[in-house]
Amino acid sequence: MDAVFKALADLSRRKLLDELRKENGQTLSKLCEHLDMTRQAVTKHLGLLEKANLIAVVWRGREKLHYLNPMPLHEIYERWIGKYERHRLQALSDLKKGLESAAGRIRSGGQTKTKNQKTK
Amino acid sequence: MQKDQFVYVTYIRTTPEKLWKALIEPEFTRQYWGNTAQESEWKPGASWHMKAPGDLLTDSGEVLEIEPPRRLVLKWRNEFIPQLKAEGYSRLTYQLEKEGNSVKLTVIHEIEKKGSKFIEAVSSGWPHILASLKSLLETGESLEETREWPSEACK
Numbered sequence: 001m002d003a004v005f006k007a008l009a010d011l012s013r014r015k016l017l018d019e020l021r022k023e024n025g026q027t028l029s030k031l032c033e034h035l036d037m038t039r040q041a042v043t044k045h046l047g048l049l050e051k052a053n054l055i056a057v058v059w060r061g062r063e064k065l066h067y068l069n070p071m072p073l074h075e076i077y078e079r080w081i082g083k084y085e086r087h088r089l090q091a092l093s094d095l096k097k098g099l100e101s102a103a104g105r106i107r108s109g110g111q112t113k114t115k116n117q118k119t120k
Numbered sequence: 121m122q123k124d125q126f127v128y129v130t131y132i133r134t135t136p137e138k139l140w141k142a143l144i145e146p147e148f149t150r151q152y153w154g155n156t157a158q159e160s161e162w163k164p165g166a167s168w169h170m171k172a173p174g175d176l177l178t179d180s181g182e183v184l185e186i187e188p189p190r191r192l193v194l195k196w197r198n199e200f201i202p203q204l205k206a207e208g209y210s211r212l213t214y215q216l217e218k219e220g221n222s223v224k225l226t227v228i229h230e231i232e233k234k235g236s237k238f239i240e241a242v243s244s245g246w247p248h249i250l251a252s253l254k255s256l257l258e259t260g261e262s263l264e265e266t267r268e269w270p271s272e273a274c275k
Binding site: 024025053056058067069070071074075078 | 131
């Protein structure tokens with residue numbers, strides 16, 4: 001579990017996971033297109049994510065495809081979140097999303113800048 | 121890419137032989153996979169079914185490749201949700217590799233289609249089932265909420 005937290009404690013690595021969340025099964029070259037990092041840096045970050053089992057790798061011919069592997073995060077979730085809390089958490093999260101997007105619409109319709117939009 | 125696919129990897133402290141049994145034998149699957157049981161002759165070309173309590177056919181397909189205790193590939197179609205059934209057959213691969221005292225289990229589920237509702241549906245179910253399977257093999261107990269077929273799914 002240490003490897004998982006260590007791997008997650010880095011903005012670039014979280015960005016890589018975000019990219020895979022958007023489009024699963026990308027090659028190294030494809031991942032490099034979206035990120036402002038050298039190929040070597042991306043390779044290193046992917047290696048750490050793979051070691052932590054946050055990324056699963058599948059070879060297709062000569063292509064190495066990277067997939068987001070939710071299993072370690074699911075284990076963390078199982079450990080600290082009980083089955084009765086799930087539905088309440090989902091309800092709260094839906095409420096938060098609903099209110100924040102409504103607030104965003106109101107703000108962007110008015111004068112104030114929608115600064116909070118990018119926090120996700 | 122013309123298909124939807126996900127790949128899940130989990131490490132389980134067990135042997136490939138035990139994990140293999142746990143993946144296909146009703147005595148095990150009933151404990152961690154919503155009280156379901158699979159039926160097949162487990163040889164290439166054999167038909168494959170999964171049933172929930174009350175003889176509800178949940179999924180069906182065919183054994184495409186089988187190599188105990190290392191690799192199993194199934195043709196797989198949902199049978200009880202019309203919208204998912206309409207998407208046709210998907211392909212499920214289990215790969216078991218011994219790594220030290222553990223087995224690396226890779227589960228690949230894919231369908232030749234973009235934006236598949238089926239893949240979306242199973243992608244959220246698998247982590248739960250696999251976590252429960254891991255718990256069963258490592259501690260002797262599955263996760264409680266995975267032991268019964270969810271009543272809201274039986275529509």
